Amino acid sequence: xxDRELGDRKAILACAECRRSKIKCDRVFPCxxxxxxxxxxxxxxxxxxxxxxxxxxxxxxxxNDVKSYQARINELEAALKARTGGSHPALHQSTLAAQDEPQxxxxxxxxxxxDALGSLSIGPDSRAKYHGGSAASEVRSLDNENSWDNDDxxxxxxxxxPEIGELSRxxxxxxxxxxxxxxxxxxxxxxxxxxxxxxxxxxxxxxxKLSPILRSDLMDSIVKPIYGLAGTASIYTIHAHxxxxxxxxxxxxxxxxxxxxxxxxxxxxxxxxxxxxFSLKTIAREANAASVQALLIIIWYLRLSDPKSHExxxxxxxxxxxxxxxxxxxxxxxxxxxxxxxxxxxxxxxxFTFEAWQSMTTGRPPxxxxxxxxxxxxxxxxxxxxxxxxxxxxxxxxxxxxxATCLTLSxxxxxxxxxxxxxxxxxxxxxxxxxxIPEHLRCPVDxxxxxxxxxxxxxxxxxxxxxxNIHECNLLYIHRSYFAQAMRAEPLDPLQHKYAxxxxxxxASARRLILGMQGLxxxxxxxxxxxxxxxxxxxxxxxxxxxxVIESTGCSLARDALxxxxxxxxxxxxxxxxxxxxxxxxxxxxxxxxxxxxxxxPL
Numbered sequence: 001x002x003d004r005e006l007g008d009r010k011a012i013l014a015c016a017e018c019r020r021s022k023i024k025c026d027r028v029f030p031c032x033x034x035x036x037x038x039x040x041x042x043x044x045x046x047x048x049x050x051x052x053x054x055x056x057x058x059x060x061x062x063x064n065d066v067k068s069y070q071a072r073i074n075e076l077e078a079a080l081k082a083r084t085g086g087s088h089p090a091l092h093q094s095t096l097a098a099q100d101e102p103q104x105x106x107x108x109x110x111x112x113x114x115d116a117l118g119s120l121s122i123g124p125d126s127r128a129k130y131h132g133g134s135a136a137s138e139v140r141s142l143d144n145e146n147s148w149d150n151d152d153x154x155x156x157x158x159x160x161x162p163e164i165g166e167l168s169r170x171x172x173x174x175x176x177x178x179x180x181x182x183x184x185x186x187x188x189x190x191x192x193x194x195x196x197x198x199x200x201x202x203x204x205x206x207x208x209k210l211s212p213i214l215r216s217d218l219m220d221s222i223v224k225p226i227y228g229l230a231g232t233a234s235i236y237t238i239h240a241h242x243x244x245x246x247x248x249x250x251x252x253x254x255x256x257x258x259x260x261x262x263x264x265x266x267x268x269x270x271x272x273x274x275x276x277x278f279s280l281k282t283i284a285r286e287a288n289a290a291s292v293q294a295l296l297i298i299i300w301y302l303r304l305s306d307p308k309s310h311e312x313x314x315x316x317x318x319x320x321x322x323x324x325x326x327x328x329x330x331x332x333x334x335x336x337x338x339x340x341x342x343x344x345x346x347x348x349x350x351x352f353t354f355e356a357w358q359s360m361t362t363g364r365p366p367x368x369x370x371x372x373x374x375x376x377x378x379x380x381x382x383x384x385x386x387x388x389x390x391x392x393x394x395x396x397x398x399x400x401x402x403x404a405t406c407l408t409l410s411x412x413x414x415x416x417x418x419x420x421x422x423x424x425x426x427x428x429x430x431x432x433x434x435x436x437i438p439e440h441l442r443c444p445v446d447x448x449x450x451x452x453x454x455x456x457x458x459x460x461x462x463x464x465x466x467x468x469n470i471h472e473c474n475l476l477y478i479h480r481s482y483f484a485q486a487m488r489a490e491p492l493d494p495l496q497h498k499y500a501x502x503x504x505x506x507x508a509s510a511r512r513l514i515l516g517m518q519g520l521x522x523x524x525x526x527x528x529x530x531x532x533x534x535x536x537x538x539x540x541x542x543x544x545x546x547x548x549v550i551e552s553t554g555c556s557l558a559r560d561a562l563x564x565x566x567x568x569x570x571x572x573x574x575x576x577x578x579x580x581x582x583x584x585x586x587x588x589x590x591x592x593x594x595x596x597x598x599x600x601x602p603l
Contacts, residue, residue, distance in 0.1 A: 014027060014031075015027075015030070015031050015034060017034050018031060018033055018034065160188070160269075160272070160273075161184065163180050163184050164184065164185070164188075164272070164273065164276045167180060167184075167275070167276035167277075167279040167280065168272045168273075168275040168276045168279070170279040171275035171276070171278055171279050172275075172278060172279075172283065172295065172316065172319060173279075173282060173283065173284065174278065174279040174280065174281060174282035174283060174284075175279055175280075175282065176282050176284070178279070178280055178281070178282070180280060181280065182235045182236070182238075182240055182243055182277070182280065183235075185235065185243065185273060185276065185277055186235055188269075188273050189226065189235070190250065192227045195223065195226075195227070195246075195250065196223070197253075198249070198250045198253030198254055199215070199218065199219075199223065199249060199250075199253060200253075201253040201254075202249050202250075202252045202253035203215050204459065205252075205253075205255075205530065208395075208459055208462065208463060209300075209466065209531075210296065210297075210300045210350060210354060211346070211350060211396065212292065212293045212296040212297060212346070212347050212350045212351065213245060213293045213297075213343075213347070214343065214346060214381075217343055218245070218246075218249065221238075221242065222238060222242050222243075222245060222246050223246070225237045225238050226238065226243075226246065239281070239286075239288065239290055240277050240278070240280035240281045241277070241278060241281060241286070241288060241290040241291045241293075241294050242290045242294075243277040243280075244274045244275075244277035244278035244290070244294040244298075245274075245290055245293045245294045245297060246274075246277075247270050247271075247273040247274035247277055248270075248271070248274040248294055248297035248298050248301060249297060250270040250274075251263075251267050251268075251269075251270035251271040251274055251298075251301050252267075252297060252300060252301045252304065254266050254267035254270055255267050255301070255304050255305055263301075263305040263306075267301075267305065271298070271301055271305075274294065274297075274298060275298070277294075278291075278294055278295075278298075283319075283323055287323045287326045289343065289344060289347055291323050292320055292323050292324045292347055292351060293347060295316055295319065295320040295323065296320060296350065296351060296354065298316065299313050299316050299317060299320070299354075302316075303533060304533075310362065313358070314358060314362050314364070317354070317355055317358050317367070318367050320351060320355075321351065321355055321367040321368055322367075324347075324348065324351055342378055342379065344375075345375055345376060345377065345378040346378045348373070348375045349375065349377060349378060349400040349403075349404075350400075351368075352368055352370075352373070352400075352403060352404070353399055353400055353403035353407075355367060355368050356368070356403045356407040356408065356411060357403070357407060357470070359411060359415075360407065360410065360411060360414070360473075360474070360477055361473075361477075361537070363414075365411075365415045366411055366415070370404055370408045377397070377400060377401065377404075378397075378400075380393060380394050380396075380397035381394065381396060381397070382394035382395070382396065382397075383397075384438065384440045386439065386440060392438040392439060392440055392441075393438045393441075395441060395463040395466075395467070398437070398438060398441060398467065399470075402435065402470065402471075405435065406431070406432050406435050406471075406474060407474065409428055409431060409432070410428065410432070410474055410477070410478050413425060413428050413478060414477070414478060422482070422498075422499065425478065425479070425482070425502075426501065428478065429475065429478070429479070429501075429505065432471070432474060432475060432478075433475075435471075437467060437471070439451075439452060440455075440460075441463060441464055441467045442464065442467070442468075443461070443464035443465055443467070443468050443516055443519060443520070444519060445468065445512045445515045445516045445519065446512070446515060454519055454520070454523045454524075456523075458524040458526065458527040459527070461520060461523060461524045461527060462520070462524070462527045462528075462531065464520075465516050465517065465519075465520045465528075465534065466534070468512065468513075468516045469513060469516070469534055469537060469538075472509040472510075472512050472513050472516075472541075473509070473513070473537050473540065475505055475506075475509045476505075476506055476509040476510060476513075476540060476541060476544070477540075479502040479505045479506045479509075480502075480506055480540075480544065482499040482502035483499070483502045483503050483505075483506040483544060485497075485499060486498075486499040486500065486502065486503050487503075487547055487548075487551060487552065491551050491552060492552060492553070492554040492555070493552060493554045493555045493556075494548075494552055494555060495555055495556065495557070503557070504557075506544050507544070507545070507548065507557050507561060509541065510540075510541030510542070510544050510545050510561075510564070511541070511545070511560070511561075511564045513537070513538045513541040514538060514541060514542070514564050514567055514568045514571070515564075515567075517534070517535070517538055517568075517571055518567060518571060521571055521574075521575055525575060528575060529575050535572070538568065541568075542565060542568050545561040545562075545564055545565050545568075546561075546565060548561040549561050549562045549565060
């Protein structure tokens with residue numbers, strides 16, 4: 001019995017590589033067997049594999065030794081200084097400089113690196129999810145909440161056949177051997193008048209931010225073939241994924257405008273039909289441009305209807321990129337059809353823009369790179385003619401160009417394998433601020449914007465705030481990790497830290513997000529209320545302002561930060577008083593607590 005226990009103990013003390021190879025180990029780190037076989041270097045490098053008890057023990061022992069030796073050195077230096085009055089050569093600054101260099105693997109530095117890289121959220125069921133340093137605050141705060149759409153998507157108030165339920169559950173890969181066809185979906189087509197009404201709503205609301213399919217293309221290639229000249233529904237001439245695009249547009253168009261962002265039963269019904277139509281043809285064999293369009297509109301529907309579907313949207317976005325890569329990118333060399341070339345260019349850059357921004361807000365590396373594409377920009381479909389008779393870039397074209405230049409630049413900095421120097425960040429910031437914004441897309445936020453004004457058109461005003469929101473959030477996300485390090489090192493006044501520029505940049509962007517939303521609410525309250533995701537991104541600004549208010553009472557920015565927080569709280573309460581959006585509920589509650597703690601002390 002004792003011999004068996006001794007053998008078990010020896011097996012545990014053996015290094016991981018010897019246990020894996022089932023060879024004798026001398027239980028010395030690093031063991032001679034590993035050195036001879038080249039599995040481990042003479043420096044003692046060992047892969048951190050799961051269950052590596054000897055590595056953890058050795059690291060802990062070395063850490064304790066370093067602390068002990070450092071304490072002993074400090075005692076000896078103090079004694080030497082007391083005896084010699086500090087004149088001994090060993091106490092000169094040049095001799096001690098090496099001790100001031102940042103140490104690897106100290107607890108403080110591990111925390112700094114961890115915060116710079118991102119965070120790990122642990123759910124109640126112990127599921128871990130990684131969020132990078134640029135991840136939006138609302139993504140982290142709502143990550144472990146249950147989704148509204150957590151029920152079976154086939155459970156709606158509209159009766160559907162078992163075949164539709166099976167198809168919907170097979171989304172997004174589809175059925176490899178599908179016994180069904182589009183015939184099973186024809187009975188669920190709405191009357192033509194109802195369909196056209198929802199198409200109009202979609203292009204007035206949702207498609208102003210994400211438009212993977214032009215309205216003319218939708219009408220010519222999908223709607224007209226479905227309803228025909230006589231208005232009789234038929235779906236035999238279109239691909240199943242085109243039908244999925246149609247139902248996804250109807251689902252997005254059916255979403256309510258104001259009272260609640262939760263989807264109506266009919267919106268969920270169309271969403272389920274879109275999934276079912278998509279599953280009729282597996283993307284493993286029949287991926288095409290319509291497949292990408294359908295996935296993007298479904299993702300957009302989820303973004304509008306379920307603020308807590310971050311993970312699902314991120315995964316579907318990655319799949320969407322893979323599907324797009326299976327098709328030709330710029331088809332100019334493959335076809336002479338100018339309209340087809342333009343459609344593909346529009347689709348590619350809409351996907352690129354969406355994926356780049358999703359990467360920034362989730363804090364995860366992008367799936368697409370500007371270096372890997374030869375796709376040209378599409379034509380500017382809606383150039384703006386200003387009062388001087390000159391054309392300015394339209395919103396859609398500006399959005400694509402900004403993603404290709406500024407967002408790409410930010411992503412390269414945020415996800416660089418080797419942490420870039422702070423001077424590089426300053427240069428990135430400079431380039432972002434010098435990026436031109438057309439005059440008609442600028443919105444008045446503070447005194448520096450006196451030469452612009454809000455549009456009387458709600459859709460146009462919404463685009464004005466979107467431009468400001470995209471630009472300010474981009475600046476906020478790239479500076480936020482440096483802001484956090486400055487707050488940790490100089491909590492009373494982070495402006496005294498070497499990253500003071502990032503502190504000021506984060507504060508200014510957060511403040512402009514709030515003041516811009518105040519203007520949009522004043523002139524177009526319903527347009528501001530409809531788009532909860534703009535408020536959700538503003539919540540990220542509120543988080544950093546709250547940190548200044550709570551932690552840095554001695555900072556000159558704290559009082560103005562409190563005023564901006566109070567304004568944000570009022571906007572949340574007055575605009576979303578009875579809204580049932582979890583994102584808005586969490587945001588409003590958090591703001592109330594932040595301001596109340598500062599004014600009245602702990603609750």
